[in-house]
Amino acid sequence: MTDQASDRHAIGRPVPRKEDRRLVAGGGRYTDDVSLPGEVHGVVVRSLHAHGHLRGVGISTARAMPGVLAVYTAADMANYGSLPCIVEIAGRDGATMRKPHWPVLADGKVRHVGEAVAFVVAETAAQARDAAEAVEIDIDPLPAVIDAAAALAPGAPPIHDEVPGNLALDFEGGDPDAVEAAMARAAHVTRVSVVSNRVVVTALEPRAVVATYLADAGRWEVHVQSQGTFGMRAMLAGVLKVAPEQVRILTGNVGGSFGMKAAVYPEYVCACHAARDLGRPVRWLNDRSASFLSDSHGRDLQITAELALDGDGTFLAVRLRGLANLGAYLGHVSPVFSTANLVKNLVSVYRTPAIAVAMRCAFTNTTFLGPYRGAGRPDANYVMERLIDAAARETGRDPADLRRLNHIRPGQIPYPAPNGLTYDSGDFPAVFERALEAADWAGFPVRAKASAARGLLRGRGIGSYLEVTAPPNREMGGIRFEPDGMVSIITGTLDYGQGHATPFAQILSERLGIPFERIRLVQGDSDLLIFGAGTGGSRSAMMSGAAIVEASDLVIEKGKRLAGLVLEAAVADIEFAAGRFTVAGTDLSISLLDLAEQQRQGLAVPDDMAVEMADGLDVTHLTGLIPSSFPNGTHVAEVEIDPETGATRVVRYTMVNDFGTILNPLLVEGQLHGGVVQGIGQALMERTIYDMAGQLVTGSLTDYALPRADDAPDFSSECLAFPATTNPLGIKGCGEAGCAGSLSAVTNAIIDALSAYGVTAIDMPATPESVWRALRGARRTARSPDGGQRRDRHR
Known part of the structure; x- marks a missing residue:
């Protein structure tokens, strides 16, 4: 060489x-490209009700249809284990997290629209689909609850008999007593209520599986998307109640996951069961509409947060209290990102002596939650950045200066954070100052006046973040x-x-x-x-x-x-x-x-x-245990809003990140762009809506808005490298940083633009309708871009 x-x-x-x-x-080979001799096709029959007693499943008509080989129901899956939640998180005062049984196919009750009730196998996919439509499901509907607050309210319909009050976990982390003492002596306490809206993952490639049972070897070969074949093997073997060596997982190319394809799903177990029962390979492929109902969703947090400051603006403590909607069942790691990951990531790049997080995690009649790009990390950073902007506004401080005042300094690293972790490397002020310089922070007023001349509101927002990578x-x-x-x-x-x-x-x-x-x-x-x-x-x-x-x-x-x-x-x-x-x-x-x-x-x-x-x-x-690392950065977004329609565009986006040693800057840039656009999607347009009966209203790409190419701004991106000391290459990780910075940068920019009309808060997604309504509901006088007063022309 x-x-x-x-x-x-x-x-x-x-x-x-x-x-x-x-x-x-x-030339890719995705799961649906796998074609095995003699394979047959499976189709899932799903519940059309969000909640109800399952009185019976009529399969005789479907079983007699041409090409049909089998129709399986809960009785056929009775000997298998529960779909797994592989984490244990202690509740308040050591209480146990509730893990209700999650059957492979619904047994006795359905708990969300789209829950798998039966699995039809036929010679062709068309025959299986026709037979699936002939399966008769007898359900006595029950009242449904679709959000965490309603599920936890007294008298709410019980979703799992073994979970009183629908409360999966009552979590408390940090040091609540220290936080309470800091709040009591604070010169000012800022409070904000924020929503991290539920999102549908919508990976490019739908989920699929092709399962074969090798009778002579007594093991399965399962072609399936995953985020790690070793972990998928362990989880699937656990449900099948066999040794891990009896399952071989094969994953080819995967068209995106963002956390969603890491779990074992009911369809994988059904395919394995049918392959052993029929002695033939069994293929199943999700369609896009069913994906909206059966793939894990992301986010869905409601949080009230408080930031205590002394008279000089120094942070004393931060406290989060909130609700997490886990859906109908516990996903394989779903409690983590609404509890532990909030604790780990809330402090961000700021000296904050005390933190407390209290989250009540509820079951509802919605699709279960799973990890989604960042899995609680972007949410925690979003809360902190929203708090800082609100505190600056309330105390008359410049939001950049308030951040500067409270940055962890390089000389304080290694820094023992109140989340129990020690930051090993980084220069947060240097990253911050470079981001503001690259974004031309000082030149914003000129751009704001130019936007105003075109009848548009312009705002700018900061999204600093620090992430704690995987455990x-x-x-x-x-x-x-x-x-x-x-x-x-x-x-x-x-x-x-x-x-x-x-x-x-x-x-x-x-x-x-x-x-x-x-x-x-x-x-x-x-x-x-x-x-x-x-x-x-x-x-x-x-x-x-x-x-x-x-x-x-x-x-x-x-x-x-x-x-x-x-x-x-x-x-x-x-x-x-x-x-x-x-x-x-x-x-x-x-x-x-x-x-x-x-x-x-x-x-x-x-x-x-x-x-x-x-x-x-x-x-x-x-290897031995490799510790977590702490990627960090500052993102700066500028938006323009049409006050006539509420339409918002991100028109300028600058980011400076510290990922330690960078192996390949081209791939890092791609990861950043993708993550930022996903954050823009959540901040501006992605909204998962259920009606009061638990029906998913936004159940297709016709109804659910994803960001498109023309929603993405031009990006300015730089990296400052302060290598990690926790691994031999000094790498810090970059895959989720785009989301971590963009949620707060974009939302803070929108609030900044709307503050001219007295708007000080808005929830994600800031759709044109919600922005328009916020403007109409705002006070009637507002400052002009040059700081003077003008009459609001939108009466």
């Missing part, structure tokens, strides 16, 4: 993704030298659109001097893993990166011993650099790849090395 080639693919270079040419040319965990790093001369990386994270193959190859190429083009990523097969914590929580680069670095060091160790044999030198005299082993002080050397080939051809090794070298230079490695 030439120095020029090495530099082109080095860590930090914007190397295009390896897989893009294949994917854009239609500490281990990760697998495998390196395998292949017979064809390629080198494979095997790791337990999983690429579901991020493009792992390229940055991982950049790491390995730099560490071992292997040509970038000769490195490939092997992923998506649980049989190849000894462990895998999967992808999520902005963990992949730092976790797999650390695993690859450590595995590379093991390859070098083994290689030095083999090179000593080949070069007839002592191991202590062997040096390694740029992909070659060299005898120190000589020109005797051999490349790593040539050494691997010699070993493959039968290089004789002494008996004392035989066990160690049984796999040649191949390495299968598992």
